[in-house]
Amino acid sequence: MKITILGSGTSTGVPMVGCGCAVCSSDDPRDRRTRASLLIRHNGSTILVDTSSDLRQQVLREGVKKIDAVFFTHAHADHVNGIDDLRGFYFLHKEIIPCFASHSALDILQAGFGYIFREQESSGYTPLLTVNEISDPFELFGLQVIPVPLVHGRTTALGYRIGAFAYLTDCSAIPDSSLPLLEGLDLLIIDGLRWTGHPFHYNIHGAIEAAEKLNASRVILTHLTHEVAYSEGCKLPPGFEFAFDGMEFDLPYS
Numbered sequence: 001m002k003i004t005i006l007g008s009g010t011s012t013g014v015p016m017v018g019c020g021c022a023v024c025s026s027d028d029p030r031d032r033r034t035r036a037s038l039l040i041r042h043n044g045s046t047i048l049v050d051t052s053s054d055l056r057q058q059v060l061r062e063g064v065k066k067i068d069a070v071f072f073t074h075a076h077a078d079h080v081n082g083i084d085d086l087r088g089f090y091f092l093h094k095e096i097i098p099c100f101a102s103h104s105a106l107d108i109l110q111a112g113f114g115y116i117f118r119e120q121e122s123s124g125y126t127p128l129l130t131v132n133e134i135s136d137p138f139e140l141f142g143l144q145v146i147p148v149p150l151v152h153g154r155t156t157a158l159g160y161r162i163g164a165f166a167y168l169t170d171c172s173a174i175p176d177s178s179l180p181l182l183e184g185l186d187l188l189i190i191d192g193l194r195w196t197g198h199p200f201h202y203n204i205h206g207a208i209e210a211a212e213k214l215n216a217s218r219v220i221l222t223h224l225t226h227e228v229a230y231s232e233g234c235k236l237p238p239g240f241e242f243a244f245d246g247m248e249f250d251l252p253y254s
Ligand SMILES: [Zn+2]
Pocket: 010, 011, 036, 076, 078, 079, 170, 223
């Protein structure tokens, strides 16, 4: 199984429009962050996690030729606004892509992007995505996928666990009921946002504390703002790193 971080940035992306701070004007390419998103490749199938506002740029950068499924973590704008960029894959392959999301995320997605899910009589455009509402573990492309309910401020998000890997973006707490789903992780990618606090996200200290409780072997902090320079990764405890766009991991799946 191959995991690629397509985007490691918070909702504004980094650099943020109009900002001239040290991180926004940094020469380090790892300080240039598109909106949070992930690619999972296994046995010739490609799963996209979230259709970020930067989807087009991300799939061009990584040379992605086909998407076989889309998982949504939640329906905040930075995680869904690139949904229309999936059209190119439909034009090439003529295959409607199955998407997986919670009931609440699907409600928002279908209200905001009706034409993606249903053929519009007026336009004649084919739908791009079919809907799969999930809450329980499911099997896809030979992988056992476990949705992990997360607290995201006043709302909720889904993390995803596959094998010994979990992706928990956009969370401010992990409910006790989700803890058993996260035992024995080799790789954890988790929301770390920034050094200072935020009501909807773990900050770096909170993410470290949560990850230490889970005892994951390797932890990557993602969804980072312009408060965080990649070079500050040296301040993190052993086993912790900052994410960057294009970061890749090869993991055995069993
Ligand atoms: Zn977000």
